[in-house]
Amino acid sequence: xxxxxxxxxxxxxxxxxxxxxxxxxxxxxxxxxxxxxxxxxxxxxxxxxxxxxxxxxxxxxxxxxxxxxxxxxxxxxxxxxxxxxxxxxxxxxxxxxxxxxxxxxxxxxxxxxxxxxxxxxxxxxxxxxxxxxxxxxxxxxxxxxxxxxxxxxxxxxxxxxxxxxxxxx
Amino acid sequence: xxxxxxxxxxxxxxxxxxxxxxxxxxxxxxxxxxxxxxxxxxxxxxxxxxxxxxxxxxxxxxxxxxxxxxxxxxxxxxxxxxxxxxxxxxxxxxxxxxxxxxxxxxxxxxxxxxxxxxxxxxxxxxxxxxxxxxxxxxxxxxxxxxxxxxxxxxxxxxxxxxxxxxxxx
Numbered sequence: 644x645x646x647x648x649x650x651x652x653x654x655x656x657x658x659x660x661x662x663x664x665x666x667x668x669x670x671x672x673x674x675x676x677x678x679x680x681x682x683x684x685x686x687x688x689x690x691x692x693x694x695x696x697x698x699x700x701x702x703x704x705x706x707x708x709x710x711x712x713x714x715x716x717x718x719x720x721x722x723x724x725x726x727x728x729x730x731x732x733x734x735x736x737x738x739x740x741x742x743x744x745x746x747x748x749x750x751x752x753x754x755x756x757x758x759x760x761x762x763x764x765x766x767x768x769x770x771x772x773x774x775x776x777x778x779x780x781x782x783x784x785x786x787x788x789x790x791x792x793x794x795x796x797x798x799x800x801x802x803x804x805x806x807x808x809x810x811x812x
Numbered sequence: 813x814x815x816x817x818x819x820x821x822x823x824x825x826x827x828x829x830x831x832x833x834x835x836x837x838x839x840x841x842x843x844x845x846x847x848x849x850x851x852x853x854x855x856x857x858x859x860x861x862x863x864x865x866x867x868x869x870x871x872x873x874x875x876x877x878x879x880x881x882x883x884x885x886x887x888x889x890x891x892x893x894x895x896x897x898x899x900x901x902x903x904x905x906x907x908x909x910x911x912x913x914x915x916x917x918x919x920x921x922x923x924x925x926x927x928x929x930x931x932x933x934x935x936x937x938x939x940x941x942x943x944x945x946x947x948x949x950x951x952x953x954x955x956x957x958x959x960x961x962x963x964x965x966x967x968x969x970x971x972x973x974x975x976x977x978x979x980x981x
Contacts (some may be wrong), residue, residue, distance in 0.1 A: 673978065676894030721937060724965040725845030725974070763841030767936070768890060789976050794932065796893040805894070805974060807958050 647703025648682035653714065657699055658687055664736045665690060672798050674773050675732070676805075679798070690732075694718050698751065700735075700744050712739035715748045717756055720765050729761035729812075745776070747765040749783045757812040764810055770795050771804040784810045815845045815874025817916040822883065826868055827856055829880035834859060841967050843942050844901070847972075848967070857948040858973055859901075863887050866921065869904075869913050872954040881908035884917045887960035889934050898981075914945070918952045933979055939964050953979040 653661065659673045669686055672679040689728070691697050700713035713735040720730035731752045735744045756764055766785065769777055781787075785808040793802040822830065831852045838855055841848040846858070857951040860866050869882035889899035900921045904913045925933055935954065938946055950956075952975040962971040 672893055675892065676890035677892040679892060721845035721963075723844065723846040723848060724841055724967070725937065725963055727965060728960075728963045765960065765963070768894065788960060789899075791934065791957060791976070791978060793954075794890075794894055794897045794934070796896060798893070807960070809960065 645680060646762070648699045648712070648744055649709065650698050650751045651701070651749060653691070653697040653699045657711065657714075659692075659807060661686060661690060661697070661699065661714050664711065664714050664734050667737050668734045674770055675734075676768055676774065676795060691717075692716075696755075698755075700748050702739070709713070711742040712736040712742075713748055715752055717752055717759075719761070727760070727762045729756040729759075729764045729765065731756075731764065745779055746783065749780070753783065753810075753812060759805050762812055764812060766806075766808040768795070769806040769808050770797070771806055772797055772800055774779060777808075780808050783791070817881070817913055818870045818872050818935065819867050819917060819920045820870070822860070822866040822868045826880065826883075827860075828865070830859060830868065830883050831856060833880065833883050833903050836906050837903045843935055843939055843945065844903075845964060858928040859883070859885055861885075861887075865924075867917070867924075869917050871908070881905040881911075882913040882917055884921055886921055886928075888930070889936070896929070896931045896935045898925040898928075899936065900925075900933065914948055915952065918949070922952065922979075922981060931981055933981060935975075937964070938975040938977050939966070940975055941966055941969055946975060947976075949977050955979060 665686050695716035695718045699711045701709040702712050715733040717731050719726045720728045733748050787801045787806050788809045789807040791805045794805045795803045798805040834855050864885035864887045866885045868880045870878040871881050884902040886900050888895045889897045902917050956975050957978045958976040960974045963974045964972045966972040
């Protein structure tokens with residue numbers, strides 16, 4: 644079941660709430676190639692890097708006071724001649740998994756990237772064991788362009804493949 | 813014909829010589845997705861980023877006083893669970909094209925990456941119109957894992973594909 648989700652640009656005040664979303668994902672180390680021991684500062688410096696445009700997803704249920712349950716960043720995947728292709732990273736709060744938050748953020752990012760003039764979106768490193776994410780991105784129009792063999796050391800499953808996924812806008 | 817090439821770690825004093833190699837490549841904008849208008853400082857800050865290990869290739873001919881004719885960087889392609897895959901960028905001085913400098917640097921980088929414990933090397937963005945480079949990397953053991961459609965705005969040729977190339981070490 645999907646839940647009402649409101650997506651808005653992040654502000655400087657959202658740091659604590661964003662970290663609450665990022666921390667369990669980074670600590671688990673199963674879905675992003677990021678250091679599992681990152682501090683809050685390191686994680687937020689990465690997520691809110693100058694070249695990243697950051698959004699937060701708030702629970703639309705009134706009784707939850709708009710709690711932040713997800714966040715994503717949008718950036719150009721390359722500079723120079725590659726700057727017309729966007730890239731995003733998405734994370735959902737542990738308690739909000741399976742409620743359509745990632746899909747809502749992805750759809751928002753596709754629309755926003757197109758409005759900013761990007762002509763395609765590329766995911767560089769979708770870990771193949773994260774099957775729910777792979778299926779979700781496919782349902783959002785992304786195609787698998789490559790399987791990178793054994794490029795991710797999964798903390799529970801050992802060497803895992805990562806996928807390059809792509810769609811035009 | 814290949815020429816004797818000596819490859820050594822770059823030092824702080826090599827900045828001018830590295831920039832002499834980088835500048836025409838960056839200005840042309842045909843082989844790397846980097847801003848064509850970058851200043852020397854911007855280019856060197858990128859090439860010599862803290863996470864990059866930088867090498868220079870010197871002409872082995874005595875009469876040339878070991879002029880720097882190429883440079884490359886080596887880095888981890890990702891952090892965390894992706895840190896066992898290396899990535900490199902190589903540039904060769906305009907006057908030294910076709911003399912085996914890129915091949916010498918690539919072979920050096922493969923050996924050095926393996927010595928550092930990397931288990932594979934990945935090139936994320938080999939522009940498909942750069943056919944000499946594609947063939948060279950293939951002859952160095954790299955396979956094409958993906959063709960990213962139209963992701964590079966080539967300044968002369970319009971939208972061009974880029975290739976993801978990969979080999980184990």
